Amino acid sequence: MRRTLWFLLRLGLVVALAVWVAQRPGTLRLDWQGYIVQTQVGVVAAALLVLAVVAYVLVRLFLLLWRSPRRFGAGRRTSRRTRGYQALSRGFLAVASGDTAAASRLADKAEALLNEPSLTLLLSAQAAQLAGDEAAAAGHYAAMRDRGAALKQPDMAFVGLRGLALQALAAGKTRQALELAQEAQALKPKARWPLLTQFDLQARAGDWTAAATTLDALTSAKALPPETLRRHRAALLVERSRAAEAEGNQDQALALARKAHDLEPGSVPAAVQAARLLAATGSARAATRALEQAWRASPHPDLAAAWGAAGEKAGDAADPLARVKRLEALVAIDATVPEAHVALADAAVEARLWGLARGHLTRALTLRPSARVYRRLAAVAVAEHGEGPEERGHLAQAAKAAADPAWVCRSCGGVNPAWGALCAHCGGFDTLAWRLPGGAAQGSVPAETLGFLPPPEPGAEGGEGAGAGSRLSGRLPSFTLASLRPGRRS
Ligand SMILES: [Zn+2]
Structure with a gap:
C-alpha cells in the first residue's frame, strides 16, 4: 500500500514536471565550435530522463556482474562447511552406534570437506579403531599430537596423547603409556587421566616412591575423593615401610609405618606393621596401643595375631x-x-x-x-x-x-591369602577389602569409584602381608576377570 502510494506520488511529480515544462514552451540553442543545435525544452528534458534511466540500468548491471563470482564462491564454501559438519556429526554417531563402514566413509568425507583437524582426525582415529585398524588410529592420534603442538592447540595435542596412551595401555606397553601420560600432564598439569594413569602404572610396578609423588599431584588436583586419597596414601606408606624393613632400614620403616597408622588408625596392615616394628624396638605398650586402636575399628585376625606376639622378644622361643x-x-x-x-x-x-x-x-x-x-x-x-x-x-x-571373610579384591573378586597393596590376581592397587568372598566381584567398577564402596564386613582394611615377592608370584589360580583389566605389569 505504501509502495503504491509512493509510486503514485513520484508519478504525479513527473507528470506535474512534464506539464509545467509543456506550459512554458521555449527553445534551447547550443552553439559550440561551429555546430549549432536548436531544439524544444521538452525534448531536452525527455532526452535527459532517458539518459538517466540508461545510466542507472548500466551501473546496476555492472555491479551485479562484479559481485556475482564472490557471492557464488561464498555460497559454495558455506555449503561445503555445512556438508562437512553434517558428515562429522553423522560420523561420530556412526562410531557411537558401532557402524564401522559408515564411520570410516563419513570420516573421509568430513576430512575432505572441512579444515578442522582436531575434529576430523579424532573421527578418523575412532573410525579406524572401530574397524580394528589400530595402526591407522595411532597415525591419526600422532598427527593430532604433532599438529596440535605445531598449531599451538594444546587441546588437540592432549586428545591425541590420550588416544595414544590408551592404545599403549591396551597393548600392555606400560612404559610407553607412562611417558605419554607424563607428556599429557605437562600440557595440562591438573587434568585427571594423566595423573591417574601414571599413579596406576607406578603403583602396579611397585614403584612406591614415584607413586607417592604422583599421589601428591592427585591430591592437589582433587582428582579423587579425600577418603580414597587417604587410604591410597596409607597403603603406599605400609609398602614403603615394608621395603625399608627389607633393606634393613628399621628406623625409616618404623617412621613410615607410624605415619600410615596415624593417617588411617583403623587400617589393619598399617597397625600390624607399626605394632610389629614397635614391638621389635621393645615398645610393647605402644605396639598394643596401635593394635587396640585398629581392633576397635575392625577386629581382624591379623591384629589378634600381632597382639599375641607383641610381648615376645625377637629370637626368644x-x-x-x-x-x-x-x-x-x-x-x-x-x-x-x-x-x-x-x-x-x-x-x-x-x-x-x-x-x-x-x-x-x-x-x-x-x-x-x-x-x-x-x-x-x-x-x-x-x-x-x-x-x-x-x-x-x-x-x-x-x-x-x-x-x-578374606582379603577379596574389589576389582576382580579374587581372594588374596594376605594383604598387599597390589591384588595378586589383577595387580590392581589398593583394591583388597576384608569381606566374604564370592558373588561380590565388581570387575567393571572403575578404580576411581571404588573409594565409595562401603566395607560390607567388619574390618575393611589391612592385615599382615606375605611380602612383596610373593604377592605377584602367581601361585594362586588367576581369576578370570583379571584379564579384563588392561595394562598390567610390562
Ligand atoms: Zn584383583
Whole structure:
C-alpha cells in the first residue's frame, strides 16, 4: 500500500514536471565550435530522463556482474562447511552406534570437506579403531599430537596423547603409556587421566616412591575423593615401610609405618606393621596401643595375631602361656568379638590347654557360626581324643557353615591369602577389602569409584602381608576377570 502510494506520488511529480515544462514552451540553442543545435525544452528534458534511466540500468548491471563470482564462491564454501559438519556429526554417531563402514566413509568425507583437524582426525582415529585398524588410529592420534603442538592447540595435542596412551595401555606397553601420560600432564598439569594413569602404572610396578609423588599431584588436583586419597596414601606408606624393613632400614620403616597408622588408625596392615616394628624396638605398650586402636575399628585376625606376639622378644622361643595371658586381655576389650575368642583358642591349643581352647571356640560359634571355627574344634578333638565321631561331626558342620571373610579384591573378586597393596590376581592397587568372598566381584567398577564402596564386613582394611615377592608370584589360580583389566605389569 505504501509502495503504491509512493509510486503514485513520484508519478504525479513527473507528470506535474512534464506539464509545467509543456506550459512554458521555449527553445534551447547550443552553439559550440561551429555546430549549432536548436531544439524544444521538452525534448531536452525527455532526452535527459532517458539518459538517466540508461545510466542507472548500466551501473546496476555492472555491479551485479562484479559481485556475482564472490557471492557464488561464498555460497559454495558455506555449503561445503555445512556438508562437512553434517558428515562429522553423522560420523561420530556412526562410531557411537558401532557402524564401522559408515564411520570410516563419513570420516573421509568430513576430512575432505572441512579444515578442522582436531575434529576430523579424532573421527578418523575412532573410525579406524572401530574397524580394528589400530595402526591407522595411532597415525591419526600422532598427527593430532604433532599438529596440535605445531598449531599451538594444546587441546588437540592432549586428545591425541590420550588416544595414544590408551592404545599403549591396551597393548600392555606400560612404559610407553607412562611417558605419554607424563607428556599429557605437562600440557595440562591438573587434568585427571594423566595423573591417574601414571599413579596406576607406578603403583602396579611397585614403584612406591614415584607413586607417592604422583599421589601428591592427585591430591592437589582433587582428582579423587579425600577418603580414597587417604587410604591410597596409607597403603603406599605400609609398602614403603615394608621395603625399608627389607633393606634393613628399621628406623625409616618404623617412621613410615607410624605415619600410615596415624593417617588411617583403623587400617589393619598399617597397625600390624607399626605394632610389629614397635614391638621389635621393645615398645610393647605402644605396639598394643596401635593394635587396640585398629581392633576397635575392625577386629581382624591379623591384629589378634600381632597382639599375641607383641610381648615376645625377637629370637626368644615363644611362651605359649604368656601369649594366652595377653590374648585374655584382648578378649577383655570386647568379649562379643568372635575373632578374639578364636585367637585365644589358638594360643590355648599351642599351650595344650584343650578345655580352654574348646570353651572359647564354642563361644565364638555362638557369636557367629563359621567354617574355620568348626575346623579348629575338629583339630582340638583330634588332639585330645584322636580321630573319631566328634571330629567328623565338626567337619560336617564346617562343610555346611558360612564362608569366612578374606582379603577379596574389589576389582576382580579374587581372594588374596594376605594383604598387599597390589591384588595378586589383577595387580590392581589398593583394591583388597576384608569381606566374604564370592558373588561380590565388581570387575567393571572403575578404580576411581571404588573409594565409595562401603566395607560390607567388619574390618575393611589391612592385615599382615606375605611380602612383596610373593604377592605377584602367581601361585594362586588367576581369576578370570583379571584379564579384563588392561595394562598390567610390562
Ligand atoms: Zn584383583
